[in-house]
Amino acid sequence: xxxxxxxxxxxxxxxxxxxxxxxxxxxxxxxxxxxxxxxxxxxxxxxxxxxxxxxxxxxxxxxxxxxxxxxxxxxxxxxxxxxxxxxxxxxxxxxxxxxxxxxxxxxxxxxxxxxxxxxxxxxxxxxxxxxxxxxxxxxxxxxxxxxxxxxxxxxxxxxxxxxxxxxxxxxxxxxxxxxxxxxxxxxxxxxxxxxxxxxxxxxxxxxxxxxxxxxxxxxxxxxxxxxxxxxxxxxxxxxxxxxxxxxxxxxxxxxxxxxxxxxxxxxxxxxxxxxxxxxxxxxxxxxxxxxxx
Amino acid sequence: xxxxxxxxxxxxxxxxxxxxxxxxxxxxxxxxxxxxxxxxxxxxxxxxxxxxxxxxxxxxxxxxxxxxxxxxxxxxxxxxxxxxxxxxxxxxxxxxxxxxxxxxxxxxxxxxxxxxxxxxxxxxxxxxxxxxxxxxxxxxxxxxxxxxxxxxxxxxxxxxxxxxxxxxxxxxxxxxxxxxxxxxxxxxxxxxxxxxxxxxxxxxxxxxxxxxxxxxxxxxxxxxxxxxxxxxxxxxxxxxxxxxxxxxxxxxxxxxxxxxxxxxxxxxxxxxxxxxxxxxxxxxxxxxxxxxxxxxxxxxxxxxxxxxxxxxxxxxxxxxxxxxxxxxxxxxxxxxxxxxxxxxxxxxxxxxxxxxxxxxxxxxxxxxxxxxxxxxxxxxxxxxxxxxxxxxxxxxxxxxxxxxxxxxxxxxxxxxxxxxxxxxxxxxxxxxxxxxxxxxxxxx
Numbered sequence: 001x002x003x004x005x006x007x008x009x010x011x012x013x014x015x016x017x018x019x020x021x022x023x024x025x026x027x028x029x030x031x032x033x034x035x036x037x038x039x040x041x042x043x044x045x046x047x048x049x050x051x052x053x054x055x056x057x058x059x060x061x062x063x064x065x066x067x068x069x070x071x072x073x074x075x076x077x078x079x080x081x082x083x084x085x086x087x088x089x090x091x092x093x094x095x096x097x098x099x100x101x102x103x104x105x106x107x108x109x110x111x112x113x114x115x116x117x118x119x120x121x122x123x124x125x126x127x128x129x130x131x132x133x134x135x136x137x138x139x140x141x142x143x144x145x146x147x148x149x150x151x152x153x154x155x156x157x158x159x160x161x162x163x164x165x166x167x168x169x170x171x172x173x174x175x176x177x178x179x180x181x182x183x184x185x186x187x188x189x190x191x192x193x194x195x196x197x198x199x200x201x202x203x204x205x206x207x208x209x210x211x212x213x214x215x216x217x218x219x220x221x222x223x224x225x226x227x228x229x230x231x232x233x234x235x236x237x238x239x240x241x242x243x244x245x246x247x248x249x250x251x252x253x254x255x256x257x258x259x260x261x262x263x264x265x266x267x268x269x270x271x272x273x274x275x276x277x278x279x280x281x282x283x284x285x286x287x288x289x290x291x292x293x
Numbered sequence: 294x295x296x297x298x299x300x301x302x303x304x305x306x307x308x309x310x311x312x313x314x315x316x317x318x319x320x321x322x323x324x325x326x327x328x329x330x331x332x333x334x335x336x337x338x339x340x341x342x343x344x345x346x347x348x349x350x351x352x353x354x355x356x357x358x359x360x361x362x363x364x365x366x367x368x369x370x371x372x373x374x375x376x377x378x379x380x381x382x383x384x385x386x387x388x389x390x391x392x393x394x395x396x397x398x399x400x401x402x403x404x405x406x407x408x409x410x411x412x413x414x415x416x417x418x419x420x421x422x423x424x425x426x427x428x429x430x431x432x433x434x435x436x437x438x439x440x441x442x443x444x445x446x447x448x449x450x451x452x453x454x455x456x457x458x459x460x461x462x463x464x465x466x467x468x469x470x471x472x473x474x475x476x477x478x479x480x481x482x483x484x485x486x487x488x489x490x491x492x493x494x495x496x497x498x499x500x501x502x503x504x505x506x507x508x509x510x511x512x513x514x515x516x517x518x519x520x521x522x523x524x525x526x527x528x529x530x531x532x533x534x535x536x537x538x539x540x541x542x543x544x545x546x547x548x549x550x551x552x553x554x555x556x557x558x559x560x561x562x563x564x565x566x567x568x569x570x571x572x573x574x575x576x577x578x579x580x581x582x583x584x585x586x587x588x589x590x591x592x593x594x595x596x597x598x599x600x601x602x603x604x605x606x607x608x609x610x611x612x613x614x615x616x617x618x619x620x621x622x623x624x625x626x627x628x629x630x631x632x633x634x635x636x637x638x639x640x641x642x643x644x645x646x647x648x649x650x651x652x653x654x655x656x657x658x659x660x661x662x663x664x665x666x667x668x669x670x671x672x673x674x675x676x677x678x679x680x681x682x683x684x685x686x687x688x689x690x691x692x693x694x695x696x697x698x699x700x701x702x703x704x705x706x707x708x709x710x711x712x713x714x715x716x717x718x719x720x721x722x723x724x725x726x727x728x729x730x731x732x733x734x735x736x737x
Binding site (some may be wrong): 043064149177183238240242243254259 | 386389408411412414417494503553563569653700701704705711712728
């Protein structure tokens with residue numbers, strides 16, 4: 001039995017222990033098990049068979065995995081170079097003085113995030129259809145030509161997934177930018193105006209610098225999130241045609257849950273973790289997340 | 294709280310909270326909840342997992358009948374869990390690893406079955422049904438898709454015979470004979486029809502790999518080819534495979550076949566609704582789940598017939614899809630679940646009930662000659678006697694051999710096949726490429 005002083009010293013640790021227990025149980029232990037499984041061959045039942053680094057060796061020679069990595073990189077690039085700027089521009093538009101129906105627009109842009117992915121997949125499959133789809137019908141209507149095989153042609157299938165990402169996540173990111181824009185003092189724009197700055201100059205010399213912390217946060221979360229993209233390609237194309245839209249997360253899912261190669265999938269998971277971690281660190285360094293303005 | 298200090302209160306609540314947190318953790322580690330004495334008679338609750346509400350209906354009704362039967366050993370209650378077919382197997386394996394919480398009976402979709410063929414999962418969890426089916430073994434139509442190392446682990450729920458669905462009114466309007474003898478003749482007619490009216494007489498899929506390859510597999514089996522033989526050897530690299538793929542590619546080019554991303558999705562429904570697609574090769578379940586669901590207004594206009602033969606030979610039918618029902622072994626309810634499965638799938642009464650409840654075709658050969666089935670007419674198909682088509686189809690349908698690496702082959706085949714259907718690659722080249730890719734990936 002510890003002394004009263006000992007009990008007093010232990011008490012704070014006892015109070016904070018639930019967090020650490022849960023943290024260990026639901027994060028540290030699964031990560032550890034994942035790391036261990038990546039060094040084994042295991043179908044899900046029975047004892048895993050130790051294979052050392054074999055899974056990793058095979059992984060880097062697996063054309064499907066390399067395809068998935070390249071595809072994922074393209075999705076990340078698109079998200080950072082197109083989705084984030086689009087969200088910023090929409091936020092800028094929504095922040096305009098005297099805009100009527102601002103809440104309606106905000107609701108409209110946010111709607112895709114709360115819609116069920118299943119419904120999104122159903123609707124977009126129809127939109128993208130070569131024969132009956134809305135997009136081709138619109139192209140035919142406006143330009144007299146619209147025979148794009150959005151989901152059947154490998155390169156167009158990638159574009160289709162990216163457009164879905166754009167549609168789905170731009171509105172969500174807009175909310176962050178809008179919150180950032182609201183926090184920029186009006187006086188700065190007034191001062192810029194007095195100095196003769198027009199709208200474009202104000203945007204580049206006031207808005208962008210003041211939004212740097214928000215932009216950094218958004219860019220990093222988008223990069224990390226997109227590096228783990230699963231829903232969009234899975235629901236729209238199931239990674240096809242062929243493996244044209246396969247992402248790393250889908251590759252992991254496929255290996256684990258259609259081939260029962262949990263050890264191999266775990267190795268891919270570890271590699272994905274390393275990639276995402278490095279992307280996150282690099283983005284942090286570039287954008288300066290957490291640094292003062 | 295006169296007698297309880299704040300510190301004591303916090304300590305006690307802390308202990309209670311800790312206990313609550315620890316209980317499920319320890320419970321999960323303990324396992325063994327599936328143990329207990331075997332139930333040999335009386336009240337029993339069968340945990341039944343399936344992806345299809347039709348099976349819930351069938352097994353619930355069957356359980357009720359068995360419970361009400363005067364000599365029934367069990368008083369059944371069916372507790373059904375319905376979820377995605379992949380998720381069910383994932384959950385079953387997870388629960389199997391945990392040693393608790395597995396179902397008593399599970400429906401495993403044919404395309405998901407390769408998962409339980411891997412790593413000895415099927416053998417560890419599922420009951421070997423060889424002794425159960427022994428009395429009717431020669432009468433069973435399909436066992437190969439659910440067999441592992443020659444032993445049967447699931448009973449086919451539906452024979453899934455592929456036939457040709459066609460619009461009688463449109464065929465008549467366009468002077469297309471309903472009894473065209475060969476695919477080659479029909480392809481010529483289809484090309485002319487497409488040129489004239491824009492209509493098509495079949496589909497190919499261009500979406501995900503499974504859809505792309507399913508249409509091919511259906512025709513390949515009909516032609517007499519296949520993916521694997523009985524011993525598990527890859528037999529894809531064959532003249533039949535090249536011929537079928539060439540036939541499909543030419544069909545797409547001529548417009549005889551319509552390319553759609555998903556053979557069951559919205560674009561397909563649109564093609565049916567606006568009379569662009571007036572024939573298609575599909576299994577029996579397409580009647581209820583495809584046509585009646587999506588184009589109810591076309592009731593009475595559709596008919597079925599056996600498939601035109603390929604000039605080079607083959608069968609007059611094919612098959613696609615299916616669900617095997619398996620019983621989990623070494624559980625208290627194993628005997629009761631086996632009895633329920635046996636009575637539902639291996640008796641005439643059970644098969645008739647399944648057909649009436651969900652439209653599932655008999656899985657026993659002898660029932661294709663049974664009057665109760667032969668007399669069935671289908672109102673949606675214009676009152677057509679179904680077994681005038683299904684009986685000859687059942688007598689001349691191909692065998693599909695399952696393989697643990699089937700999904701690897703589908704992934705290897707999907708991409709190149711799509712390129713062939715788009716006219717970018719020669720069929721022979723595609724088959725060679727897919728075989729090479731499969732051989733390099735199958736060990737992964």
